[in-house]
Amino acid sequence: MLKAFKYRLYPTEEQATLLNKHIGSCRFVYNLALETKQTAYAGFKTNLTCFDLVKQLPELKKECVWLKEVNSQSLQQAINNLDTAFTKFFKGQADFPNFKKRTARQSFQIPQNVRVEDCKLIIPKFKKGIEVKLHRLLKGTIRQATISKSPTGKYFVSILCETGETNKSKPEIKEKSTVGVDLGIKSFLVASNGETFSNPKYLRTAMSRLKFVQRRYSKHKGKKTKHRLAILHEKVANQRKDFLHKASTKLIRENQSIAIEDLNISGMVKNHSLAQSISDAGLGMFVTMLEYKAEWYGVNILRIGRFDPSSKTCSICGVVNKDLTLQDREWTCANGHTLDRDVNAAENIKTFALRDKV
Template sequence: MAQTVKRAYKYRFYPTPEQAEELARTFGCVRLVYNKALEERARAYVIEGRRVSYVESSAALTAWKRSGDYAFLSQVSSVPLQQALRHLQAAFANFFAKRAKYPTFKSRKKSRASAEYTRSAFRWREGRLWLAKMDAPLDIRWSRPLPAGAEPSTVTVSRDAAGRWFVSLLVEETIALLPPEEQAVGVDAGITALATLSTGEKIVNPRHERRDRRKLARAQRALARTAKGSANRAKARLKVARVHARIADRRRDFLHKLTTRLVRENQTVVIEDLTVRNMVKNGKLARAISDASWRELRGMLEYKAAWYGRVVVAVDRWFPSSKLCSACGSAQDEMALNIREWACACGAAHDRDVNAARNILAAGQADK
């Protein structure tokens, strides 16, 4: 069996100076339109007590283009600007549905520079991509092939803080479901061991951020010594961003390999419903928790399981997985974090993490 899903393929590309200038201009216009539309929506709600629709924001964009102050908006493709309004509309829909916080303004330095092009704003011919307002195709490094016969429906161009350019192609792909497996596994997330499996296997945490901590600290000290607004500060900021990008790339690569393996080998993967946002408030563990990236691990498991016909079950965050004996089910009153091995009154000897993973698996199977 197989199913058709929408899947994004991301590649690095190298723009010409003219393309880089056009894209930088587009990024700035997208950010301006988003922020101005957000400001108008906030003003209308506070002063007039009404909500502004996407249709009204789109009409306002047309008026801005015709005004003298914002006539430069007409110099870039209109599609990324309209997409920015659609993203703002979706952000407000999520806010009113209590799925997200109130939308915030996009910062030139902190926000991701990106622009989204729909089918009317790009041309795709025989594996070559032309964007609106550009004469030459993008010089894309095809690190992996697109599915045979795939036609992109949406193209997103972005530039990260390290100055690297990326293009993401959204295509429809038919993915074959994996053959059913009888095996199920419980996963206990941790810091020393990134994941402990109910089989007894421990996957060591690579600690990517700690491995590059000296290099990062050196780059950050150099940045702190530069004058604000200077060219040297911009160069130093770029060096810091490149270290962060290296850490993030290695972490993402490791998580992809781990989650793909778990999904391929198991029909059901049971995890804890961890509240990472609250856990990082612990000042002593925040850096290590962020480096472990448990939220990204869970996200990868969930979408890959959906692709390949597997199941991911999340047990309640308050489930006392570490305090229960996986052999007899009795609960311990207290268990400090420094206790890594313990013995139950029934005679069973436990490794703390392996025991927790087995309890997580049992709880997940009971909930199914």
């Protein structure tokens, strides 16, 4: 089983400068490889492979001497990442690769020769080691590492390890041990067993402060104000991630099978009235957490189609209310059953998911 362990790095000033050079150089090589690949195809209908682009690196280093300061394997990995991006695009799993910006996520990968000794991360070009805060035990054999820099200037390393563990076998799907989960905005999560997680709305809570700092940044554009803005956004992101981890772990530990709806998050975000609330809730991140934790702990994840009328169907008698709108939080079916919209949806999600399973 592969698991990633993320730790905070505390580089010296000299090490931080070299880390920044790695980040910038890998971004430069990625963008140059993308431009070269596009130009070759547009001008000569030639499809340059990953190996063709990697072979050009030695000549590129002669022209851009500063690239020699950077770990060559990290530069090659940047080209491999571009090749993976194109593969996903042609399979219909992602959009066409874009050029990386300096303002986007800053990171680079080390595909091998990664060690952790005496609370120091040892990688190529950093023989003395970078101080790392090992707040939890690193388990397994190290495969690779990714070093990233946050907008607030903090450095982190994510170490991918082969733990030697096997995924737990999943139990038989039964109605009693299955819970239906309805995800939303007003209530973040409503389960068919009556459990509810209210939506903390961290971004909305911090919005007044964010707007104040944003106005100062737009007027003065100072580094201190920009840094304060980044700190506020980082706090909101950390709060959201902490909440999602706790909610997903609780669901996984207490249930053997979890039924969820196949939500079209990218499509939902296009609704300008709900985009901010949907992004603040972190629904996509929550589903991702459920999926990988389910693999770790042997829990079944059941899905229903995004067009199944889970909200509009009465969970008691099956009558469909085609006139139901988003504003209707409670409704009464044609047979007189009064229903809470979210609880009713959660029960229907469970029923629909078990239709062909039990």
